Amino acid sequence: MMMIVFFDLDGIVRAEFVPRNTTVNSEYYKGLLERLRKDVRRKRPEKWANGFILHHDNAPFHTSLLVRQFLSNKTITACPHPP
Numbered sequence: 001m002m003m004i005v006f007f008d009l010d011g012i013v014r015a016e017f018v019p020r021n022t023t024v025n026s027e028y029y030k031g032l033l034e035r036l037r038k039d040v041r042r043k044r045p046e047k048w049a050n051g052f053i054l055h056h057d058n059a060p061f062h063t064s065l066l067v068r069q070f071l072s073n074k075t076i077t078a079c080p081h082p083p
Contacts, residue, residue: 006036008047014039026064033070055079 002018014036018024033054041048054076056062071078 004032006039008044008052010044013043024061026061026066029061029064030067030070033067033074033076037074037076051075051077053077053079 001020002024003015004018004024005015006013014032016032016035018028022028040052044052054071056078061067068078
């Protein structure tokens with residue numbers, strides 16, 4: 001069982017369990033980021049209005065073209081984990 005959690009200084013913004021037998025790949029992560037955007041908009045309106053920075057590690061699906069295009073299209077700044 002895997003749980004993915006997004007948080008900020010104020011606490012958890014989104015947490016969800018990855019369904020059993022599900023591979024976390026670019027498509028799954030993009031869908032998760034779409035759900036995260038909705039949660040940020042609802043739970044942290046001030047951060048939504050001012051823009052927020054996503055910090056994630058350098059897992060291959062985090063840096064895939066699909067995810068980078070999504071972040072760019074939604075004007076989400078990504079601060080990657082250093083190598």
